[in-house]
Amino acid sequence: MLGLTGSPLSAADINSLKEQYRRPLEIPFPDSAPYSPQMATLGKMLFFDPRLSGNKNINCVSCHNPSFGYEVPVPTAVGSANTHLGRQAPTVLNAAWVAPMFWDGRAETLEEQAAGPITNPEEMDGKFETIVEVLDEIPGYNKWFRSVFPNEGITRDTVLTAIATYERTVVSGWAPFDRWVEGEEGAISASAKRGFELFNDKANCAPCHSGWNFTDNKFHDIGTPTEDIGRGLYEEDNPKAQFAFKTPGLRNLTYRAPFTHNGSIPDLETMIAHYNAGGIERPSRSEHVRPLDLSEQEVEDLKNFLVSLTAERTETPMPTLPN
Amino acid sequence: MLGLTGSPLSAADINSLKEQYRRPLEIPFPDSAPYSPQMATLGKMLFFDPRLSGNKNINCVSCHNPSFGYEVPVPTAVGSANTHLGRQAPTVLNAAWVAPMFWDGRAETLEEQAAGPITNPEEMDGKFETIVEVLDEIPGYNKWFRSVFPNEGITRDTVLTAIATYERTVVSGWAPFDRWVEGEEGAISASAKRGFELFNDKANCAPCHSGWNFTDNKFHDIGTPTEDIGRGLYEEDNPKAQFAFKTPGLRNLTYRAPFTHNGSIPDLETMIAHYNAGGIERPSRSEHVRPLDLSEQEVEDLKNFLVSLTAERTETPMPTLPN
Incomplete structure (x- = not known):
């Protein structure tokens, strides 16, 4: 342990500290959602798709914008009701390593987190029943889901799993x-x-x-x-x-x-x-x-x-x- | 001229037709806004920046989304007032070649066009007086504008010129x-x-x-x-x-x-x-x-x-x- 001495650290101290900050070699994917490039690609498509929102005008990117480190440059983001939300949009960067999710940690997993803003009436205002129907009517998505989730197809859970898998690939x-x-x-x-x-x-x-x-x-x-x-x-x-x-x-x-x-x-x-x-x-x-x-x-x-x-x-x- | 004969065209006819559809070798930039990579880059930044909108939540991309050929997959786009606009968002693809602008051609130039949605209360709801102030307070933009527009700096006209220049580079x-x-x-x-x-x-x-x-x-x-x-x-x-x-x-x-x-x-x-x-x-x-x-x-x-x-x-x- 290092004390608050104000005196310079030794070279050995610095080297020992550096070790604590080395980048990991692998992204941790949960057993429930192992990585595949196809699933991550599908998840990215959904992350960018405004058709998940009630008015088809807001996507995950609206508040987790890659141009701003997957956040937005305002104190609190603006949602579908054109009102400011209660808290700042947290970054998606390195999401694979940061559970529990939300500023207050109320979601255990990324999958659980993603369901929140998608369905919150003040955020994306989506309804999974509608989302599943909308995606099902788009031939491209239909094909993607059948390929990535051959047993389940398009469901609330597969949508969330795909999005969470993409988010885990967002690494600084x-x-x-x-x-x-x-x-x-x-x-x-x-x-x-x-x-x-x-x-x-x-x-x-x-x-x-x-x-x-x-x-x-x-x-x-x-x-x-x-x-x-x-x-x-x-x-x-x-x-x-x-x-x-x-x-x-x-x-x-x-x-x-x-x-x-x-x-x-x-x-x-x-x-x-x-x-x-x-x-x-x-x-x-x-x-x-x-x-x-x-x-x-x-x-x-x-x-x-x-x-x-x-x-x-x-x-x-x-x-x-x-x- | 080819008649509506229903009979197959000759190989010579086809070759002559093909000539009419060959891609151009250059993008036409107007004398008032000659191309520079810096200006196009700045314009792209502005095109993607929600801080041009009144609520800092909508950017040009919201309705001219590259994921959908620079349009949106809805009959008419949704603007800042959460209302559907009167017409579909036209694509930005090949904008350098398509004046006059808008479905009804009411704008002669891309510069003039861009001012419309940015300031329309139902679209981005921005005000140029505010936009200039907001951009001026962001050191990165301040530097960019001083470099690209050394005499004018950040003004309504330079913002629009930069955006139009970027749009001219959007070629299918x-x-x-x-x-x-x-x-x-x-x-x-x-x-x-x-x-x-x-x-x-x-x-x-x-x-x-x-x-x-x-x-x-x-x-x-x-x-x-x-x-x-x-x-x-x-x-x-x-x-x-x-x-x-x-x-x-x-x-x-x-x-x-x-x-x-x-x-x-x-x-x-x-x-x-x-x-x-x-x-x-x-x-x-x-x-x-x-x-x-x-x-x-x-x-x-x-x-x-x-x-x-x-x-x-x-x-x-x-x-x-x-x-």
């Missing part, structure tokens, strides 16, 4: 940070390297933003002003669950502003300033969040480190869809 | 038909070749669907039931302009259903059946539209020809956007 690309972890010393700047040390030491980010995807997938109150009790809805008796939200991963962050569960923090600078100040003191606030006393240079270093987590190539090809 | 890819035109005999089936003859002869499609993009960019009443007088709004005294709409190009048609100005024709089969029957007899109906007496085989041939106009590779990469 190689970032300068990854190349540095793998030994390319010049991949990130000296400032970003100092930022990495701060991240793990004085700035105390790593206890929650841990591992290669920079999240522990647990719930913490980071002390931002909000009336939303988040995880507290499901853990009434846990004082630490009040105002607590799931730790978001930090990959491709530069595309994903604004930040936090309600999008109240507009950019990286404000995010770091929030942590530096320590946020609102209340019983639920995470023990890891407290005033940090970072200097201007340290703030800059931390920011440069976070920017180094954005992948260099991120364009997503849109599929053509059966019609 | 090589289709089997194109390879056949260029001499690859096996690129399309014998049935599709017969369909090509029918298209130019007995079925009488070519007088309006002329040239490599299969449109004369003029206005015709094809005899579908509608109360929308279309071009008639702008040519009150021209009896042939009543119920007349601009001839749509036929490239990548298999992605673009439903068809006609109000999307009332759900698929290619119904489209061909409509022309075969001749549609509603009324003074405005085009002289080229009349009952065709096509056999079942001829209908099939015509369909196979139309399908051969769809490009083989059509995936569009989504840009990442400054945030």
